Amino acid sequence: MKTIDDLQVAGKRVFVRADLNVPLEGGTITDDGRIRAALPTITRLAEAGAKVIVASHLGRPKGAPDPTFSLAPVAKRLGELLDATVEFATDTVGDSARSTVAALGDGRVAVLENLRFNPGETSKDDAERGAFADRLASLADLYVGDGFGAVHRKHASVHDLPARLPHAAGDLIATEVGVLRRLTEDVERPYAVVLGGAKVSDKLGVIEHLLERADRILVGGGMAYTFLKAQGHEIGASLLQEDQIPAVQGYLRRAEERGVEFVLPVDVVAGAEFPDLGAKAPTNPTVVAADAIPADLMGLDIGPRSRELYASKLADAATVFWNGPMGVFEHPDYAEGTRAVAQALVDSPAFTVVGGGDSAAAVRILGFDEKAFGHISTGGGASLEYLEGKTLPGLAALEEA
Ligand SMILES: Nc1ncnc2c1ncn2[C@@H]1O[C@H](COP(=O)(O)OP(=O)(O)OP(=O)(O)O)[C@@H](O)[C@H]1O
Numbered sequence: 001m002k003t004i005d006d007l008q009v010a011g012k013r014v015f016v017r018a019d020l021n022v023p024l025e026g027g028t029i030t031d032d033g034r035i036r037a038a039l040p041t042i043t044r045l046a047e048a049g050a051k052v053i054v055a056s057h058l059g060r061p062k063g064a065p066d067p068t069f070s071l072a073p074v075a076k077r078l079g080e081l082l083d084a085t086v087e088f089a090t091d092t093v094g095d096s097a098r099s100t101v102a103a104l105g106d107g108r109v110a111v112l113e114n115l116r117f118n119p120g121e122t123s124k125d126d127a128e129r130g131a132f133a134d135r136l137a138s139l140a141d142l143y144v145g146d147g148f149g150a151v152h153r154k155h156a157s158v159h160d161l162p163a164r165l166p167h168a169a170g171d172l173i174a175t176e177v178g179v180l181r182r183l184t185e186d187v188e189r190p191y192a193v194v195l196g197g198a199k200v201s202d203k204l205g206v207i208e209h210l211l212e213r214a215d216r217i218l219v220g221g222g223m224a225y226t227f228l229k230a231q232g233h234e235i236g237a238s239l240l241q242e243d244q245i246p247a248v249q250g251y252l253r254r255a256e257e258r259g260v261e262f263v264l265p266v267d268v269v270a271g272a273e274f275p276d277l278g279a280k281a282p283t284n285p286t287v288v289a290a291d292a293i294p295a296d297l298m299g300l301d302i303g304p305r306s307r308e309l310y311a312s313k314l315a316d317a318a319t320v321f322w323n324g325p326m327g328v329f330e331h332p333d334y335a336e337g338t339r340a341v342a343q344a345l346v347d348s349p350a351f352t353v354v355g356g357g358d359s360a361a362a363v364r365i366l367g368f369d370e371k372a373f374g375h376i377s378t379g380g381g382a383s384l385e386y387l388e389g390k391t392l393p394g395l396a397a398l399e400e401a
């Protein structure tokens with residue numbers, strides 16, 4: 001894979017595909033980790049005299065402009081972090097983008113509006129994605145792929161655009177791939193993996209692969225309830241991926257055959273409804289046994305006995321990979337499980353990797369020092385798919401000449 005050092009960027013329009021998909025609450029960025037992670041590449045390009053065009057997705061808008069998902073607050077924050085003026089184009093390939101880029105001086109930075117406001121970005125149709133990539137390509141001379149969190153997406157700006165421009169990997173992608181490689185080759189054992197979060201369907205598949213690699217798999221977050229249900233337990237109104245139950249039963253069987261320890265919650269913190277993450281008004285959380293969640297309650301965090309159990313299973317690990325919060329950490333009533341796992345990683349002498357936009361944000365929002373972890377990855381789904389050994393469209397595209 002080429003790096004920025006292989007490109008002549010001075011005076012050139014360089015399209016940087018970053019992953020600036022940060023958590024927002026009412027238009028306020030609650031964690032700017034992914035913006036800070038993009039700074040080394042942007043700064044290096046600007047200092048080398050490039051006209052830097054930064055593009056990203058934010059959230060999952062439905063292929064049309066939606067002010068809730070505007071990148072405007074991200075552009076503003078990027079300007080503060082760079083301590084420089086950052087231009088903002090109010091569209092991605094339209095008049096605003098074209099005129100913003102045309103007016104951009106050497107060493108200056110512009111941010112385009114959310115790539116996913118255009119249906120071509122995420123289209124499954126090659127021609128539609130290609131047509132959008134053509135329009136993006138007309139804005140730039142060179143392409144730098146640096147959005148590690150999105151490299152598992154076969155999207156126009158990630159997969160099709162690099163084929164249309166001379167390209168290289170940015171510093172973030174180079175760092176992320178270097179660290180994750182350590183988890184795929186000669187892992188120090190015991191190797192424990194902690195999985196949680198809400199993107200259950202994205203993540204269940206990785207377990208198949210992890211059963212061949214890890215010594216212990218600890219499951220929490222929204223994903224845990226599909227496992228509890230697969231074991232025949234009542235899970236009330238908790239998150240459930242019903243169609244995955246047979247697969248999950250298979251994972252549990254295989255784990256037993258292979259001697260991989262599967263750790264599931266023994267108790268959960270449950271609530272009557274999904275909490276209001278805006279007002280964060282107190283709810284009425286109840287601790288219940290994981291095998292008897294009342295029909296009218298949903299599990300929203302792992303309980304106190306599970307926290308102790310998980311910490312004990314992490315204490316003697318030599319390598320830990322953690323993806324996905326243990327509960328709805330954004331609300332104080334359901335944050336303790338995530339805090340306990342983060343603390344267990346901090347206390348452990350193991351090589352610890354935290355992967356995922358939300359997991360990394362959780363660690364910072366809960367007040368942990370990033371330096372207490374071996375590596376905090378900006379990619380959740382991306383790091384999992386990397387560990388699965390899958391071909392990631394965004395990395396494959398950068399590898400091609
Ligand atoms: N029991 C639960 N029920 C519902 N949602 C949950 C539960 N536990 C955790 N979550 C939610 O999961 C979300 C994070 O999941 P996600 O899978 O997106 O994590 P990630 O891998 O760190 O991020 P990404 O894939 O975006 O990089 C949080 O917003 C949290 O509130």
Ligand SMILES: O=C(O)[C@H](O)COP(=O)(O)O
Nearest residue numbers: 019021149150357380381
């Ligand atoms: O948050 C993430 O995992 C990345 O930004 C990718 O977002 P997506 O899951 O909406 O494609």
